Amino acid sequence: MRRLGYLLLALLLTLVTAGPARPVAPVAPARPPAGGSSSRAASDSLADRIEALLLDTVATPGHRLLQWHDLRGTRDFYQRRAGAPAWCEASRLNAQGQAAVALLLGAEDYGLQPVNYHGPALQALASALNSPVPAARRAALQARLEVLLTDGLLRFARHLRRGQLREFTPSPLEAADSAFVPAAWLARALAAPDFVPVLLRCQPAHREYRQLQQALAHWRRQPWGRDSARIRRAQQLALTLERWRWQPIADTGYVLVNLPAYTLEVVHRDSVLQTHRLVIGKPESPTPTFSSRLRVFTLAPEWRVPYSIATEEILPRLRHSPRYAARHRFLIYDAQGQPVDATAVDWWDVNKKRFRYTIRQRSGPGNALGSVIFRFPNPYQVYLHATYDAHDFKRPYRALGHGCIRMEHPLQLAAYLLRDADSLRATLPTEAALAAAPVPRRITAPRAMPLHVRYATCAVVAGRLRFYPDVYQQDEALRRQLFGR
Incomplete structure (x- = not known):
């Protein structure tokens, strides 16, 4: 009995010295491991799952990480949305999501390959969402579909803008202070009433690219099968689109030289005003591609x-x-x-x-420069000029020169450059008059005309798709880079 009294007294002293009891802070439940969707509670929001996938950068046994093309850009895209999903709602793809998946699965219409934009995975995830699955599993599928679709679209937009092989090199269409930001571009497109057309505006807009891309899409829809010759033609279209993305044309009026076609065109908006046959450099002294401006020409040059x-x-x-x-x-x-x-x-x-x-x-008949030469800034010392020997223009193969470009009927181009100077244009002599009285004369047009020299082994001409010989043998190396052996 005395021992029990001692125990009660000790307990009383302990309570007095300890003071009043403090409330115990609730313990926050541990966040499930990132990427482990099977262990998540069904109540987790889709936004939480998206955030977890975007933070999931550590592989664990039995858990495979997502394969990202642009994780930083994908995070940026969702940060702009405060983590809200973009492509899914009510447990399924929304209208923009369906359009986006269809766009990536149809990437070959643009000379690209769906596999480079998670195409097979997106197709499998979209199919799985259309089948009955448990709620927790459906939420996990949605989250993966969300982030993979965004990641694929960002890479797709960058490739459309800059090309696949130069995706981190700014396009000439990008000003030095306004580099292309795919996440911002995708966010603006998603906010627009017509998502796909707005997204596709990141492509070059000039007529040669636009017409060729449309021709490729039409080509792929023809019931021709997939024999090797057709596949190589489709690849030729694709690699030409790739080159156009490297060297797009921002002007609405310009002079275009296409070397494999041996042609020069004067273009105004979507119309070709003049077409001239050319003789270009031989394969051992090829004419380079570049851009410059035409303004000065010399009649009867030495x-x-x-x-x-x-x-x-x-x-x-x-x-x-x-x-x-x-x-x-x-x-x-x-x-x-x-x-x-x-x-x-x-x-x-x-x-x-x-x-x-x-x-x-000396100037006059027999002069290698002919009746006129157009000089323009370029690092190759290449110029555009006439010739008194017109026989070569009748040849089907016209890679015969030293690098400069010989053109047929050059005074028509000279007259076009002087279209805003009637007094100067009126003084232009004929080729016969220049041959009879070859007096050198330098003329400067009131304004410069953009000049673009390009290498395109296919093009749309007067509404028809044309293929040209690979005169400088440049296609095969590019084909291997894009499509493998």
Whole structure:
């Protein structure tokens, strides 16, 4: 009895010294492991599941991470939406989600491949949502479909804008201070009444790209089967679209040279105002692609022969006959700029390493530059000019030059450049008049005309799809990069 009294007294002292009891803070339930959808409670919101997938960057045994193309961009997209889902509602894909999945599954219409944008996975997830599944499983499927669809769309938009092989290189369409941000572009498209058309505006808008993309989509819908020749033609269309994404045209009026087609076109909006046949550089001295501006041209120009042509082509002819110079209206000057009589030189004693002469060709008939030359800024010293020998324009194969571009009927282009200067245009002579009285004359147009030299082995011409020979053998390497062997 005395022992029980001691125990009661000790308990009383303990309560007095401890003070009043404090309430115990509730313990927050542990968040389920990211990506482990099977362990989530059914009450978890879709937004919570999306957030968990976006934070799921650590693989664990039995748990495979999602394969991201642009995790940072996908996170950015959902941050702009405060985590709200974009493509699913009421346990299914909404209208924009259905349109987005269909767009990625039809990526071949744009020369792209659905597998690069989670196409097979999206198709499987969308099919699973259309079948009866438990609520928790359905929520997990929705979350995966949401983030994979967003990730695929971001990459798809970047490829449409910049091309697959240069997806991190800004397009010429992007100003230095306004780089393309796929997440922002996708968010704006989703907010628009017509989601797909607005999203597709990230593509180049010029007529050559637009018409070719439409031709590819039409080509794929024809009941031609999938034989190897048809597949290669579809790939040719796709790789040409890829090149156009690297070098799009922002102008509405321009001069376009397509090297494989051997043609120059004067384009205004969606109309071709002039078409000229061309002779371009040989495969061993190919004409490069570039952009510049046409404004200055010279009538009846004198030709200053490049060193390589002087030593490799003219020197052997002078050795054979020094009178070759007079017959072809060449003027030869020594290192001091003094005229030289070609017949007084032992040309066999001259070689490429000791060639101290400059050669010019007088203007007029026989001049290699013809009746007019168009000069424009470019790093290759390539120009557009006429010729007095029109025979080559009748050949089907016209990669015959040294790199410069020879054109048929060049004075028509000169007249177009002077379309806003009636007084100057009225003074343009005919080619016959220039041949009869070849007096050099430099003319500057009131405004410059954009010039684009491109390499496209297929194009839409007068509403018809045309394929051209790969004259510089550039397609095959690009085909392997895009489609493998």
